[in-house]
Amino acid sequence: EGLLETRVHAATADEVGVLAASFNEMAAAFQSMLExxxxxxxxxxxxxxxxxSALQTASDLLETHRSDFPASSREAVELIAEDVANLRRLVEELMEVSEVDAGKAIIRWEEVDLRALAKAVVRKLHRQTLIDGPAVVTMSDKARLERIVSNLVHNAFEHGRGTDVRVTIGEQNGSCRLSVSDGGPGIPADALPHLFDRFFKADRSRSRERGGFGLGLAIAFENARLLGGTIEATSPNGGPTTFTVVLPRRSAPPEDGP
Ligand SMILES: Nc1ncnc2c1ncn2[C@@H]1O[C@H](COP(=O)(O)OP(=O)(O)O)[C@@H](O)[C@H]1O
Ligand SMILES: [Mg+2]
Structure with a gap:
């Protein structure tokens, strides 16, 4: 990343100069292609x-009159509602991704208590998890952190096959950590390096029925990066899975970005 801005300065007339010029041209072409x-x-x-939005309105209307339809059509009404909701989610997620790519993402620094934030996220998802650890307060962006934690907790429930989900908060050497673990079947070792890639799903057949797009972790990762942090995943022998968000612990917003 940022590497594409690299240009070689060799304004000589020999082979090195020619090579440098074509390297620069290639880098520029690639950069504009990505853009x-x-x-x-x-x-x-x-x-x-x-x-x-129009489809959503129409589908809401159909759902309101659901009982007026013969039983044979009710299933269709439900299908439409479900897929409209899925499509909206996909579009929202794509917009989020391209906002980050455009470098347009705005960070709103404020004091955040990680434990309180985790509790709020779990409540919003209507889920029950264990929450361990002290109240750790740091300067961060609440909405972005919520997005991260919500995606991880959501995954633990979706992919953890009904096992207990635990959120652990900690602090160590100037950084704070928030882990989400489940006791599910885990992630195969060869899938671990690709988890944060866009549209990656370790188990396509299962994910399809669950309606995920494989963008959740990519979005979580980009948000962690915007906040100066990172996310790591461990799943020993494909066993229980833990995702850990590591963030710098700040008492003030960073002077020159993360
Ligand atoms: N807690 C977990 N346990 C097992 N697999 C997981 C877990 N979290 C994520 N994964 C795997 O990583 C993939 C990517 O996750 P994500 O980007 O959130 O996409 P989605 O949830 O939409 O499939 C999932 O499809 C799944 O295969
Ligand atoms: Mg997901």
């Missing part, structure tokens, strides 16, 4: 939003 791709995703998602 075009990002804009394409942003435009498509933006254009889909309006018709999707």
């Amino acid at each position: 075009r791709e990002r804009r394409f995703v942003a435009n498509v998602s933006h254009e889909l939003r309006t018709p999707l």
Whole structure:
């Protein structure tokens, strides 16, 4: 990342000069290709939003009159509602991703208590988890942190096959940590390096029925990076899985970005 801005300065007329010039041309072409791709995703998602809102309204209306339909049509009404909701989620997630790619993401620094935040997230998801650890307060962006924790907790429930989910908060050497673990079947070792890739799903057949797009972890990772932190995943022998968010512990917003 940032590497694409690299240019070679060798204004000589020999082979090195020629090589340098074609390297620079290639880097510039690649950079503008990525930028075009990002804009394409942003435009498509933006254009889909309006018709999707209309579809949502229509589908809500159908659902309100659900009991007026013969039983044979009710299932169709439910299907429409479900897929409209899924499509909206996809579009929202794509917009989030392209906002980060555009470098347009705004960070609102404020004091956040990680334990209180975890509790709020779990409550909002209507889930029960164990929450361990002290109240750790740091300067961060509440909405972005909520997004991260919510995606991890959601995954622990979706992919953890009904096992207990635990959130652990800690603090150590100037950084804070928040882990989410479950006792589910885990993640195969060869999938671990790809977890944070966009659209990656370790188990396509299962994920399909659950309606995830494989964007949740990519979004969580980008948000952690924006806050100056990172996310690590461990799943020994494909066994119980732990995702750990590591963030710098700050008492004030960073002077020059994360
Ligand atoms: N707690 C977990 N246990 C097992 N697998 C997981 C867990 N969290 C994530 N994964 C794997 O990582 C993939 C990517 O996660 P994510 O980006 O959130 O996509 P999604 O949940 O939409 O499939 C999932 O499809 C799943 O295979
Ligand atoms: Mg997910």
